[in-house]
Amino acid sequence: MTPESLLATIVLVIALVMFLFIFVIIALSLLRWIKTPMYHPPAIRVEDYLCPKCGSKKLELVGRRTLRCKRCGTTFTIQPETTETHLTVLPFFRWIPIFCPFPQAEANSTH
Secondary structure, eight states: HHHHHHHHHHHHHHHHHHHHHHHHHHHHHHHHHSSSOOOOOOOOOGGGOTTTTOOOOOOOESSEEEETTTTTEEEEEESSOOOOOOOOOOHHHHHHHHHEEEEEEEOOOOO
């Protein structure tokens, strides 16, 4: 084997390993996304909340997580008490510069 063909083989093997690594990461993230159950927030009990402006318990449900005070008219949203954060894998095009960095243009370039 000549040194050029050996170098080409090494580069090809490294590229194949990087491709397989990225493919496995994307496949695992898709499988995790498919298996993740949908998060349905618990039903809102209006009696559990107070108006942030006047402190009244006379509230009405306006939207899914929106309440309106019957006394002062303030409309506000409430957040679920437990929030789940899901890790996501970046899309493939964001992984490319990690493995194949693009060459930087020189500052004195005439182009």
